[in-house]
Amino acid sequence: MTVVAERNIVVAGPTTVVIKSWKIPIILGAFALLALVLFVILGRNGTTTFILAEPTDFLQVAPIGIPVRASGIVATVLLAAFAVLGAWFVRSRGRVPLWIDILFGFVFLVEFLTWAAAPASVQVPGMLLQTIALSVPLIFGALGGVISERVGVVNIAIEGQLLAGAFVSAMIASITHQPLLGLIGAMVAGVLVSFILAAFSIKYLVDQVIVGVVINVFIVGLTNFLYSTVLSESPELLNSPPRFEAIDIPVLSQIPVIGPTFFRQSLIVYLVYVAVPLVWFGLFHTRWGLRLRAVGEHPQAADTVGINVTRTRFWNVSLAGAIAGLGGAFFTLGSVGAFSREMTGGQGYIALAAVIFGRWDPIRATVAALLFGFANELQYVLQDTSPIPSEFMLMLPYVVTILAVAGLVGQVRGPAASGKPYIKS
């Protein structure tokens, strides 16, 4: 034993070892090749017009027309240059700076839109608005997933929490005519679903994945049953919730392009702006977050220093349910305006994917949720023009997640004790 320990000390000396990872340049190169095939070899003719402002906007921005074939060649050259630059950075400094990834992604996305939407026009503000609308439930679901998994309970039940939130918020808001009460009802519904998850996984030590899957089936069955027996009997009384009105934030909403997208939204969307930084700050900069992460990483150590593991897990899983329930309310009070059977349609699983793709980090998970929402929106934007069938756009989040867990897009490692019940000895 002692020999091993000494050797460890020698290795862990003050030398900085830079591990060169060629993964990112290789991925960038692959995408540059893809760009060559799509934008140049399969290049299309015509001009794509990007419309950047609604006619009602205060500040008008002229539409931008981009010739498809020329821009394809330019973009491919740029992307190849970025890939080579990335390889050079790995050779000389060992890693690729983040700005190369971001610029690469931006150029690829814009050119992809230009190529796929040709020869029509793209309504940029509408597209971004819809992206936000499609992402909001994913973001809330992902935040709930991050908290729950960080505290050590695998949350497959996000789907059930979203669905329960949607159902209860629609019903309560319809009866009371108060969307705000519906929002609170959605949180309570999410908490109740979490109670089932917590009771069975923490108290009765049933495997968390199984409880999650069964809860999802249970909620689907229950909401479908109540929908067809109660809600559809008197839809005007029970299933016509008032929706949240969009609120203009005075100056900010006048900024061209991003103003209407981000600052002319309903209350639930503004809650996202508050919730994401709050969860991030809470997780990484408060005592609550430290304890939560300790319980999820090493419950025995947390218990040793006096943290009540069972109680911490129970209440934080409940909190996760409340947040995911908010996301459910967005379906009925924010976008659609009425409950329908299985209206969440697997969004909970995409939120789970966002948690993993975002590496259990609230900010990254939010970005992942936005990306997945954008991929979802693209099928509507490109539905008439795109040479790629919409099903493949819908598939994208799932494929990306499999690539992520397979370790092709960087190392993915969850909280160490996530999924394991803790039994105090």
Next chain:
Amino acid sequence: MSDQIPGSGQPQEDLEVSQVPPAARAPEPSVATTVLRQIVTGNALISLLAVLLALIVGAILIVAVDPVVQQTAGYFFSRPSDMLQAMWNAASGAYSSLFQGAIYNFGAADFASGIRPLTLTLTFATPLIVAGLGVALSFRVGLFNIGGQAQILTGAVCAGYVGFAFDLPPVIHLIAAIVAGVVGGALVGALVGVLKARTGAHEVIVTIMLNYIVLYLLRFLLRTPGALQAPGGNNPKTPPMKSTAIYPLLLGPNYTLHLGFIVSILATIVVWYLLNRSNLGFQFRAVGENPNAARVAGINVKNIYVWALAISAGLVGLAGVAQVLGTVTSGFGESIDAGVGFDAITVALLGRSRPWGVFAAGLLFGALKAGGFAMQANNSVPIDIILVVQSLIVLFIAAPPLVRAIFRLPQPPGSRKLRTPRPSSKKVVVTR
């Protein structure tokens, strides 16, 4: 698989108990007491009580939404008997429809038509049994195959394509279609297994994601002429199966029961033999009990993961075969899986991952499904109530202490142990 794994926190306690000779632990109880105790603390009783509890909750839901009950509740204090009568009528009416729709229809003219519900139950049970066997097999290896939906759809597509696109002699055509479906499902499972073995990707995430990938792929193929869409049709639906490829009906044209049910019995026997008598099955169980120990014993754990997921998914694919070649032979759409992929998980759990347990659980859920349709038609109780009952059954079965507490049964000795439906594969081994 043992149902009860000692918790990592109490190895010493178990050691001490096992060192004490059995006779010295307690005074020898009488035979009658022992038998009674085994019945009361046994798994069979828990399963029975779990089903009972779930049916009670289902009845409460049915009663609560019944319009007559709500009407009579308005004057409950002046005439309470009306409401109680209405409640009884709602619950007993629904459950009697459930029974008559699943087992035997007492209103039928003769035995031949009265027994039809039972054959319907067996038809519904067929895909549930084979898919449940597949999921159960993965549980025994300590893996979670949640991708039943993807594997059923793949099995259905492969078997269906062979079934409608090729012209082959009668028996050979059927066999070719079955093999295609099983291999198709198995390939999806093998992909998951390879990803897990090579990269450590968690099979739960990969299988969930594959469910959607396969669904969208199928949706694309179904609306693309020349792929799976029936020629000349506008609907996303395949052409009907050729008559040479479909499972023959077992009891003549009046009943829906088809050869797939015999196949599911054979599959149960094969899985039983595989798990309990074969070399490969022994390795499966060894990896399921403790992958570290299995590796030390010379078992190639990664290969076992790939094989287990391939065989598991192949069985689930066989459920897809039963769907397209037996239940719906007139061409299929994207909902051909009929929720069997997720039902299979509950079937496997209810059957405690034992082949014949899964068989019985499949029969029960098949009966619930068949009866659920009758209940929906006769009592206007939505079939979704069956989903509620099924999920409650599994939740209760997974937590025996809860069921014992509700019925005030004695807790079995050593009940402070960790329960998992599968052996915890990442158990920390502490050596001193």
